[in-house]
Amino acid sequence: MRSASTTSGPRPSGIVLRPEIPLCQTDLPLDWYQEEFKPYAEEYLALPDRKPGTVLPWLDRYAIPAVDHFGPSLLLLAHFYMGGEIVKLVERYGGRIADSYQLALSAARNPDAKHIVESAVHFMAESIALLAREDQSVWITNPKAGCTMEMLAKDWMVAPVAEDLVARYGDELCVIAYMNTGGRVKAIAGRTGGAVCTSSNAHKVVAWALSRGKKVLFVPDHHLGRNTGHKLGLDPARVVQLPDPKQLAAGATIRDTAGGFAALDRAQMILWGSFCGVHTVFRPEHVAYWKRHGWQVLVHPESPLETVVAADGSGSTDYLWRAVMDAKPGDKLAIGTEGHFVRNARQQAAARGVSIAHLTEIPEPGYPAAGCGCATMARNDPPHLAGMLDLLRLGRPPTANRVLAGDVVDESTGRRERLGEAERGELAAQARLSLERMIAIVEGDSQTT
Numbered sequence: 001m002r003s004a005s006t007t008s009g010p011r012p013s014g015i016v017l018r019p020e021i022p023l024c025q026t027d028l029p030l031d032w033y034q035e036e037f038k039p040y041a042e043e044y045l046a047l048p049d050r051k052p053g054t055v056l057p058w059l060d061r062y063a064i065p066a067v068d069h070f071g072p073s074l075l076l077l078a079h080f081y082m083g084g085e086i087v088k089l090v091e092r093y094g095g096r097i098a099d100s101y102q103l104a105l106s107a108a109r110n111p112d113a114k115h116i117v118e119s120a121v122h123f124m125a126e127s128i129a130l131l132a133r134e135d136q137s138v139w140i141t142n143p144k145a146g147c148t149m150e151m152l153a154k155d156w157m158v159a160p161v162a163e164d165l166v167a168r169y170g171d172e173l174c175v176i177a178y179m180n181t182g183g184r185v186k187a188i189a190g191r192t193g194g195a196v197c198t199s200s201n202a203h204k205v206v207a208w209a210l211s212r213g214k215k216v217l218f219v220p221d222h223h224l225g226r227n228t229g230h231k232l233g234l235d236p237a238r239v240v241q242l243p244d245p246k247q248l249a250a251g252a253t254i255r256d257t258a259g260g261f262a263a264l265d266r267a268q269m270i271l272w273g274s275f276c277g278v279h280t281v282f283r284p285e286h287v288a289y290w291k292r293h294g295w296q297v298l299v300h301p302e303s304p305l306e307t308v309v310a311a312d313g314s315g316s317t318d319y320l321w322r323a324v325m326d327a328k329p330g331d332k333l334a335i336g337t338e339g340h341f342v343r344n345a346r347q348q349a350a351a352r353g354v355s356i357a358h359l360t361e362i363p364e365p366g367y368p369a370a371g372c373g374c375a376t377m378a379r380n381d382p383p384h385l386a387g388m389l390d391l392l393r394l395g396r397p398p399t400a401n402r403v404l405a406g407d408v409v410d411e412s413t414g415r416r417e418r419l420g421e422a423e424r425g426e427l428a429a430q431a432r433l434s435l436e437r438m439i440a441i442v443e444g445d446s447q448t449t
Ligand code: SF4
Pocket: 081, 121, 146, 147, 148, 149, 150, 180, 276, 277, 278, 279, 338, 374, 375, 376, 377
């Protein structure tokens, strides 16, 4: 078997496939699959168990011919939040596991990769597509894999609010779009002189905007926005949250912000009110429990500010993964992030004598329970990976799985609304501008415009 492209990009995750680790997440019902994927799902669902010794030979039947056929022109990608099964499988076939920043750069950093297959959520695949060249195509293994945070910040919700703010503040207003947004929202950031950011660089990107005298509309995660303001030492009274996105969609306006125009006028950061259901549940009392028992606590900055402040450290997915992989025998880490990630981390760390707990898995009553994984990301499963690779090799990949800049996907049906070529080109240019500004800020180019 030749390897798919591994030329450039994130470091290997360090994940080791061991026979006793079950491979697969909860099975999806057959009627959740697109017609083209049902034959693969039927075979998969009929397998006797989900252990590597069973699943891998089945997946090899589809993945190896595809990897042999395409060679280095095939690049397989997955996010760290995918169930252990997919991250292990993707690396087995020469692919890479990455956080959203590294994923976004994958096409640009691997010009030889002509077919990029991503197992993660849609905005991540679209970010790759935004930076891809004409001769690179991007595919998502399941188009129904959306991000709930992004779903509450669609362009038709954000655009009127951004317009109202620009009408009031003119050029002073710029949009900083977290990577967890669609291309159309990234384009709004580009048009307003703003940039994209990720959880690892939000403080740098917001600091860049503030240093240019800008007032920032931070979209979509209010927790990351507030944590970023705190990290930069901003006065909390000058970090102001807009009304709930559902209220805005139902007709509320910026005038309905708590504190009204006076609060907005003095704000340095104006926060969109979306959040991640997986991270918003982490509480300071969870942190206190683990610290009391001698554990180190690390959380993702999509968690509430008071939880981040209580923890020993916070950072992006890549930061959390490296902390696990660099931990020494005897170390004990409680981690507040997505459940599949923590499960993967626990399996890998156990072999090295490192203990990993999920922040909310507290063996005592009285603590808010949680700890779920990202259910939408988990919609990418082994039958989707097998089917996507096989259909690509056979030359009949489903159109719904092709990802282009500006696509808006209905996450319940997988159907996508696609822009015409001219419109897409214009939108992609604006969105690329916002991504390129982020890259220039992160790579230290002070001439960024
Ligand atoms: S974990 Fe939360 S923010 Fe991340 S993709 Fe899933 S829903 Fe979106």
